[in-house]
Amino acid sequence: MSDQWLTWARKIQAIAQSGLAFSKDIYDIERYEQLKELSAEIIGEYSGQSTDEIVAVLSNESGYQTPKIDVRGVVFRKNKILLVKENVDNKWSLPGGFCDVGLSASENVIKEIQEESGFICVAKKLIALLDMNKHPHPKQIFHYYKIFILCEITGGQATCGIETEAIDFFPENNLPPLSLNRNTEEQIKMAFGFLKDPHTFPIID
Structure with a gap:
């Protein structure tokens, strides 16, 4: 199986995290939260980890995402x-x-x-x-x-x-x-x- 899913999930998570760091509009913030959850669902689906575990890991991240x-x-x-x-x-x-x-x-x-x-x-x-x-x-x-x-x-x-x-x-x-x-x-x-x-x-x- 191609690992492209992980690349996509990381990009979605990075966009969501940056959006949450810099957005002021409550509707945009809600959309970025949804993207963050979607990223966690994708990673959980393909890695075998639960979505809750992935969300917990991602919740420790804030600010602009970098390697x-x-x-x-x-x-x-x-x-x-x-x-x-x-x-x-x-x-x-x-x-x-x-x-x-x-x-x-x-x-x-x-x-x-x-x-x-x-x-x-x-x-x-x-x-x-x-x-x-x-x-x-x-x-x-x-x-x-x-x-x-x-x-x-x-x-x-x-x-x-x-x-x-x-x-x-x-x-x-x-x-x-x-x-x-x-x-x-x-x-x-x-x-x-x-x-x-x-x-x-x-x-x-």
Whole structure:
């Protein structure tokens, strides 16, 4: 089945949210509320989630709708890449998460690496800015951009955080089961490409 339904539903939701943020006319507000509910019905119908669950998620959103930002830290040691095992699905990912307001992308990734792995790092280079829609991630309600930043360990030691249950370094040809909401095998191999050729230009989309 085509995923075009999700693209349409996201666009309807974004129009509704922006309309609710800026409209003053009570009739327009009512129409935008109806569009928001229609978006939730479409997503619920095709995803298997209840409309009430979708409405609850969308109700947390306000203002002009923009893509959400996820940042991932790419850390190598002895030609192996740092991955953390996520509590939520017992699979592995590059350390990272949603960007917090008030921190830059590099500050966010440094914070996430330390919280999830125990290692203290410095950010060295942006290696990729990817649109989640253009990669084989499981489908999400919202639209995400994923930022991958090459980092270097300067201190700390392997220590699990509240969201992780294991920490390890893996070679490119022996990756563990990956948390596909967070990163794909293609993206991990992309990261190894920067290890092999540090002069590679950042990748977009």
